[in-house]
Amino acid sequence: MPQRPLRADAARNRRLLLDAAAGTFAEYGMEASIAQVAARAGVGKGTVFRHFASKEYLVAAILADHLDELAATGTALLDADDPTAALLEFMTAGVERQSVDRSFCQATTGAVRGEPQVRAASERLAKVAEALTDRARRQGAVRDDVTGHDVVLLISAAYQVTAPLQSADPALWQRYLALIFDGLRSEAAHPLPHPAPGRDQFTAATDAGG
């Protein structure tokens, strides 16, 4: 469903907008204005809304890109020597990515996550996370009841804890990622009171027709 291909100038503007928006939002967070983004891209404000239904959708498109980049990082780690270290490294990359992007954190929280684009990217990311988790699990280091979706969600958690203290201590997230990671280890595993979210949770509330 990639419609028909965009006209050359439209495709170019779309790319310019995505790049400008990613830079602007990373620096100023989601409270940066559309006018600011349009100016940085060198297009009129109206063009933003021709390409993206709303500011939220624009953020969603960028978030989806970021998630796919992280998925690529994860895929590369699939043939690392130490599976457990690889899983930790994957999560570290994810948290680090957020720590240099003010909008990443805001977007992960917001309603944006409900957009099909973002859900699809989340799904791809969760698959990679699942593969990484599986390898670490086979090594005996990671508990049985943890899924790829869990890992993806906990990556957000590790950063969001420290977001408000970020300016005071930019590396604080390392502490909480380590604490959370210890919760994934088999040594401390206590039964979980609630089932993991599944494909359905991420895909819910859409696709009425088949």
Add this chain to the structure above:
Amino acid sequence: MPQRPLRADAARNRRLLLDAAAGTFAEYGMEASIAQVAARAGVGKGTVFRHFASKEYLVAAILADHLDELAATGTALLDADDPTAALLEFMTAGVERQSVDRSFCQATTGAVRGEPQVRAASERLAKVAEALTDRARRQGAVRDDVTGHDVVLLISAAYQVTAPLQSADPALWQRYLALIFDGLRSEAAHPLPHPAPGRDQFTAATDAGG
């Protein structure tokens, strides 16, 4: 520094505003308008800004109240029979509180947390958390290197992970709270790569003069 006491009508309006705002923001989140809050309180829009420097400060005042309520809950748990269960119950109460208040989560993330009022309440809450943690630690269930501040921050984390999936599965936070709590147990404790935040982190960037 509670200035001189407010005039009777002003004190009454302030209370009406806090109540109206807490209700409105809990239901609609921080994107509810000031006009909406003022109408619910039965005062003019201008009155809101006479009492609170900005919308953010209003949210901060409410957040501080919520934190103090949670601190009270924690204090009550200090003489529970099972210290470890008490710590978990404390954290559960905190996450549950957020899950029924749309603005709580947003406020915890935002710059609001930097306000002196909120920092002071956080500090009080961290002290209670520290006492609860200490009891559980003496029982041998909780690792040595975890502080009250850690516990407070992880309470936010546990909920924020699931905020975007809240509508799909409102009880999902229970899973992540359990996972995170397992990370606090002594069984899985691996050395943490970064020191805990201290009083200074929460109090930073203010009080130039004494």
Add this chain to the structure above:
DNA sequence: ACCTGAACACCGTTCAAGT
């Protein structure tokens, strides 16, 4: 088919006029 910027609606914040 796409771009543009003027126009619109909405909202946080200010302030002159009231009590």
Add this chain to the structure above:
DNA sequence: ACCTGAACACCGTTCAAGT
């Protein structure tokens, strides 16, 4: 000393006019 609502500035979004 405090309240009020009209006025202001800003911003997301729309759309008629252009190419």
